[in-house]
Amino acid sequence: MTAAGRGAAGPPALQEERLTLHGEALAVDVRRARTVARVRHGRLEALEHGYEQYRWVRMVSEGRVGSQGSRAATWDELTEGAREAAPRGPLAAGPLSDLGTEGQGLAGEASPPDPEPAALARAALQMDRALGAAHPELAGQMQVHWTRQWTRMVDGAGREREWQRTEGGAAASGRIVREGDFWTVGTQRWRSAALPDPAALVNHLETRLAWGARIVPLSTGTYPVLFLPPVAFSLLAPIVARMSAPAVVAKTSPWAESRGSAVLSPAFSLTSDAAVEDGPRSVPWDDEGTPAGRIPLIDRGVLHSWILDRLAAQQMGIAPEGMGFAAELGSPPTARPSNLVVTPGRMTWEALLTAFPRLLILEGWIGGRPVNPLRGEMAGTATGLYVVEDGAVLGRVKDAVVSVDAFEAWGDRLLALGGEPQWVGGGMMQVAPACLPPLLVADVPVARKS
Amino acid sequence: MEDPFAAQGSLGLEQTIQGMLARQPIDYVELRLEVNEATVIELAGTARRRVDHQIDIGGNVRAVSGGYAGFVHFDSWERLEAHVAEAVALAQMAAAESFAPRDAWAPSQVIQLRARVPYEEDPRRVSTEDKVALLQEYGEFGLAADPAIKGVQTRYFDRYRHLWFFNSLGSLVEQEKMDLGGSVLLIARRGGAVAQRGVSFGSSNDFGAVRGLDGAIRDAARRAVALLDAPQIAGGEYTVVIDPHLAGVFAHEAFGHLSEADGQVDDAGVLAAMQLGRRFGPSNLHIYDTGHDAGSRGYLPVDDEGVEARDVDLIKGGELVGRLHSRRTAGTLHEAPTGNARALHYRFAPIVRMRNTVIAPGDTPFEGLFQGIRRGIYAAGSTGGQTNGELFAFRAAEAYLIEDGRITQPLRNAVLTGNVFATLSHITAIGSDFTRYEGGGGCGKAGQMPLPVSHHAPSLRIERCLVGGVK
Known part of the structure; x- marks a missing residue:
């Protein structure tokens, strides 16, 4: 591999070592620097900075695939470890990577400079003070981060690719507690080459604080519900589970024989898009060295592609499509989409709000994950449920459980998709970040406590 | 890979590090070094999907100036002095950017x-091949349990952590931790209908927790089908x-x-809601x-701030009597640290977390919990839960209809929800069937997941619980 240093924009100086690969093999070197400013309840709680490095080697030895990764081992140790692991590994079913023959990769020459830690602190404090000035009771939590990640890959034929990406992110949330009423609002933003505008997050929270200032009654019943992106995102989880290895390989997925068939609403199209602007997983190659592009998963309701890592695809006789990503730095790649992108609809925000004389908006819930990921039934306690009448938000609803079947929500009960998508994701238990619009769903059961 | 700390000779390095920390021009500084060794095995049926063995070496520095913290984490143990200097600079920068002084951290x-680690059976003494073979047996056994399976x-992990904690006050803690766990998930499918049930296991000192699961797997297969x-x-109240x-x-x-004090400090509303002495439940409710x-x-036994563990009564006699603290939250609320500051690993700063949360047993026999219920729900096992302080939701792995005091039929997709304060006051019976459950999941908070935790409890009867459902 080439020397790591790239001046001010280069990775942290770590000792470079010799790497020799032969045959069918791939080596990946990822280095990451991340700075975070955290403000909690009006005070700058901490400034944090971290350096991480993770390297792994995957190779074929005697017909089986072995891999070894570490934050500390040398290349020689990793290569030997991968060779030793191969007899216990799966049977090789094809080439281990596809780094191409062209001179590809983003060297990062146009990459923005890293902001100073103090700039992150000021952005977080700016959000907190703006919200605190208007809402003295609000206990806010603000976080602003900046991440730079360098990736290098080299295969057994000596092909080498490297690229880097940056990400600026901000999250703002707040809670007002009055006599046992814990009223919580929050949002997050990120961009690929700059810090998000703090004012955008403040405006978002101001709107929610205005919407929810009044608690309004609601009867148990079924309602048209507008699922905003943070909640709509959780409705994608069962869709992804049914399309992913290992459920497809083991045929435990009800869609295991449905490729090419209509499975959801014709209004619904879902893409794994590694080229979309500001996508947290917008990269030229996935974590297995497969070119990552724009892969239609569901096209106008028809199941188009599975979500398979390289080995699963090869075992099924399908060309790998660049959907092998690690859940986090330090874990091996598994079947995951790059960025999940739901094609927006045409309805404006105003048109969505006036689609019914009375509808509900759901922007937050807790517990909203399926008991069984392959079965789309979900229920969650609403933390951001608002009543809309004649296009105007009347207030928020407390003590309500919203229940929904994700396959119905993206299927027969899907009424409309909004035209303004939003990035969500990046949390602890999410398979991929997603960019998706609000969706309006018919006949959603809402149970209230008496 | 050899343990570099041992190779360098522990005593000399300890003195060098403590001298370096004591020289820093700042209120407080601590350094944590770790060597972590993990084995992860994942099988699909009997086929190996992942067999990893990994060793990580790294650490972190946390410095405090005027109550404000700077934190730096790093892989490898190179350049320790530079990392300390950077953490000190970040803490000073944080203090300079802030307007108000913070409360001092509680002294430790x-x-x-x-x-x-007080081992029963050290998982590191069981070869990877033997672990894989045992899990493959479970895979075979599960697939043969019923044609619908x-x-x-199958998922297994063991994580060994060897930590050295130093601070500028002179503390030195060398601590070993073991965490092992996993699950065997059985998936039944008949046409478009899919159901799953799992067996989960966990321990901090015994590979024996992984052995002898045949009966539990057979039972889980039957329940999944x-x-x-x-x-x-x-959906509705039950x-x-x-x-x-x-x-x-x-x-x-x-x-x-809700008892974690970092969610309470500087928030007058929560502090009022969590006022010590407030009645939260029946007089025989004891949670610690x-x-x-x-x-x-x-x-x-010792947390990640070098504070020795204290048992903390949270509710006793039905009244709120305590909360969980780090040094920072204890200082703000003028209470004592409790040993609850925990970090998932060296890439995170410690925050307030639970350890083993226990509901003490009551005196109602299991059968007695059902008395007088005309129509209710019996819920068993969990696939996870979540809270926002006031509200909670947890997914029951299994649910059954109770009719006239008897369990009559299984139901699917039970999500139990409610208001924390109201629900605690709606506990009307505490079972005598106290059980030390140890699963293979973990707790998530502020991006740190899965942190090993336990919860030991008896069965409970709760009135007026809101249950979600599509019908």
């Missing part, structure tokens, strides 16, 4: 100790009886997180958090 005793997913034809639960596993999740999610239960995944 200077301690020097070694904490070893179409898939078995039974769920295939189960009707969807109807009297519910929850088994010890779910009761433990309830204690953790519904009340334990402990780090002393050797073998449980929440075992933690």
Whole structure:
């Protein structure tokens, strides 16, 4: 591999070592620097900075695939470890990577400079003070981060690719507690080459604080519900589970024989898009060295592609499509989409709000994950449920459980998709970040406590 | 790979590090070094999907100036002095950017100790091949348990951590931690109907927790197949009886997180809601958090700030009597640290977390919990839960309809929800069937997941619990 240093924009100086690969093999070197400013309840709680490095080697030895990764081992140790692991590994079913023959990769020459830690602190404090000035009771939590990640890959034929990406992110949330009423609002933003505008997050929270200032009654019943992106995102989880290895390989997925068939609403199209602007997983190659592009998963309701890592695809006789990503730095790649992108609809925000004389908006819930990921039934306690009448938000609803079947929500009960998508994701238990619009769903059961 | 700390000779390095920390021009600084060794195995049926063995070396520095913290984490142990200097600079920058001084952190005793793992059976002495073979047996066994079982997913991990904690006060803690766990998930499918049930296991000192699971797997397979034809639960309010596993999740999610003081400091509304002495439940309700239960995944004799564990009564006699602290939150609320500052690993700063959260047993026999229920829900096991302080939701792995005091039929998709304060006051019976459940999951907070925790509890009966359902 080439020397790591790239001046001010280069990775942290770590000792470079010799790497020799032969045959069918791939080596990946990822280095990451991340700075975070955290403000909690009006005070700058901490400034944090971290350096991480993770390297792994995957190779074929005697017909089986072995891999070894570490934050500390040398290349020689990793290569030997991968060779030793191969007899216990799966049977090789094809080439281990596809780094191409062209001179590809983003060297990062146009990459923005890293902001100073103090700039992150000021952005977080700016959000907190703006919200605190208007809402003295609000206990806010603000976080602003900046991440730079360098990736290098080299295969057994000596092909080498490297690229880097940056990400600026901000999250703002707040809670007002009055006599046992814990009223919580929050949002997050990120961009690929700059810090998000703090004012955008403040405006978002101001709107929610205005919407929810009044608690309004609601009867148990079924309602048209507008699922905003943070909640709509959780409705994608069962869709992804049914399309992913290992459920497809083991045929435990009800869609295991449905490729090419209509499975959801014709209004619904879902893409794994590694080229979309500001996508947290917008990269030229996935974590297995497969070119990552724009892969239609569901096209106008028809199941188009599975979500398979390289080995699963090869075992099924399908060309790998660049959907092998690690859940986090330090874990091996598994079947995951790059960025999940739901094609927006045409309805404006105003048109969505006036689609019914009375509808509900759901922007937050807790517990909203399926008991069984392959079965789309979900229920969650609403933390951001608002009543809309004649296009105007009347207030928020407390003590309500919203229940929904994700396959119905993206299927027969899907009424409309909004035209303004939003990035969500990046949390602890999410398979991929997603960019998706609000969706309006018919006949959603809402149970209230008496 | 050799343990570099041992190779360098521990005593000399300790003195060097403590000298370096003591020289820093700042209120307080601490350094944590770690060597972590992990084995992860994942099988699909009997096929190996992942067999990893990995060693990480790294550490972090936390410095405090005027109550404000700078934190730096790093892989490898190179350039320690530079990392310390950077953390000091970040803390000073944080203090300079802020307007108001913070409360001082609660003092911690200077301690020097070694904490070893009290092993029953050390998982590191079991070869990877033997571990894989055992899990493959479970895969085979599960697939053969019923024709409707179409898939078995097996997951196993053991994580050994060897830590050295130093601070500028002179404390030195050398601590070993072991965490092992996993699950065997059985997936039944018949046409478009899919159901799953799992067996989960966990321990902080015993590979024996992984052995002898055949009976539990057979039982889980039977339950998964039974769920295939189960009707969807109807949403609404019910009297519910929850088994010890779910009761433990309830204690953790519904009340334990609310007791973490970092969610209370500087928030007058929460502090008023969590005023000590407030009545929260029946007079026989006793909930506490402990780090002393050797073998449980929440075992933690010393926390990640070098504070020795205290048992903390949270609710006793039905009244709120305590909360969980780090040094920072204890200082702000003028209380004592409790040994609850925990970090997932060296890439995170410690925050307030639970350890083993326990509901003490009551005196109602299991059968007595069902008396007089005309129509209710019996919920057992959990696939997870969540809270926002006031509200909670947890997913029951299994649910059954109770009619006239008897369990009559299985139901699917039970999500139990409610208001924490109201639900605690709606506990009307505490079972005598206290159970030390140890699962292979973990707790998530502020991006740190899965942190090993435990919850031990008896069954509970709760009135007027709101249950979600599509019907």
